[in-house]
Amino acid sequence: MKGGFQNVREEDVIKQVEKSEEGRKWIPYIPDFFRARQFEVEWDGIVRGRGRTNVGALEGSRLSPVIFPIWMAPIIEKMEQEARRVWPTLEMELPSYVDDLHLEVHTTTREEGKGLDMMTVLNSVDGIINRVALENHLPLEESKHEKLVLRDRKRKKKAEVKWVKWLGIILDESLTFEKHWRSCIAKAQAMLAQINGIGNSQLGVSASN
Numbered sequence: 001m002k003g004g005f006q007n008v009r010e011e012d013v014i015k016q017v018e019k020s021e022e023g024r025k026w027i028p029y030i031p032d033f034f035r036a037r038q039f040e041v042e043w044d045g046i047v048r049g050r051g052r053t054n055v056g057a058l059e060g061s062r063l064s065p066v067i068f069p070i071w072m073a074p075i076i077e078k079m080e081q082e083a084r085r086v087w088p089t090l091e092m093e094l095p096s097y098v099d100d101l102h103l104e105v106h107t108t109t110r111e112e113g114k115g116l117d118m119m120t121v122l123n124s125v126d127g128i129i130n131r132v133a134l135e136n137h138l139p140l141e142e143s144k145h146e147k148l149v150l151r152d153r154k155r156k157k158k159a160e161v162k163w164v165k166w167l168g169i170i171l172d173e174s175l176t177f178e179k180h181w182r183s184c185i186a187k188a189q190a191m192l193a194q195i196n197g198i199g200n201s202q203l204g205v206s207a208s209n
Contacts, residue, residue, distance in 0.1 A: 007138060008071045010034040016070050033067065065098075072096060079132045083125045090121065094129075101140075102166055103129070122147045148173055 014030055017023030041049045080094050083103075089112065093104045105121055107113040126145060133140050146164040151173050163172040163179050170180035 008068055009137065012074075012136075013067055013071050016074060030067075068098070075132065075136045075138055076101075078136070079129050082128045082132055086124060086128065087121060092125070097167055100167065101129070118149045119147065122149070150175060 010030060014027060017026045017030070039051055040047050041051070076094050076096060080092060083092055083094075084090075087105075089107075091106050091108060095102055095104075103122075103125060105118065105125060107116065126147070130140060148162060148164045148171060163170050165171070170177070170183055172179050
């Protein structure tokens with residue numbers, strides 16, 4: 001998702017909290033949260049300029065983790081409903097972690113999956129997600145759309161391993177996690193080399209180490 005917090009709309013949040021008695025208690029505070037905010041640009045102890053912004057939820061504030069899901073939930077629900085309407089025999093889940101979306105599609109039995117091109121399904125659902133996002137002014141990062149079909153058959157030797165990354169975990173098509181643990185080892189080795197460079201330094205820490 002591109003600039004998730006900046007796209008939150010006040011009227012959509014209010015519409016959602018109005019649906020419950022507890023939610024309606026938030027309404028007096030929401031407009032203040034979305035009001036135009038001022039900021040200053042300071043350099044060498046001198047204020048060089050001032051500006052105002054009134055777009056989206058304030059990322060980093062204590063209310064942002066609450067306001068953002070309230071705005072996102074109905075959009076995700078609409079995506080799931082539209083996808084299930086087109087593919088009613090498939091099981092689908094569309095969880096999100098802040099502004100990262102993950103779509104899971106699978107059949108309930110092996111027999112249902114026979115003759116079904118899952119990549120065609122993923123492309124179809126991807127189109128539905130993009131359409132619903134566009135209708136709700138939710139910009140998505142096209143370059144970050146990744147698709148992976150899990151396979152239970154053995155891969156040919158020297159064949160390229162297909163994988164995607166979700167929340168820091170690398171998932172390959174056979175769920176061997178080989179690429180993930182190799183990546184973790186490489187990062188640990190690189191970090192150890194950096195620490196070793198600092199430890200062997202006779203002149204202290206510098207920009208080069």
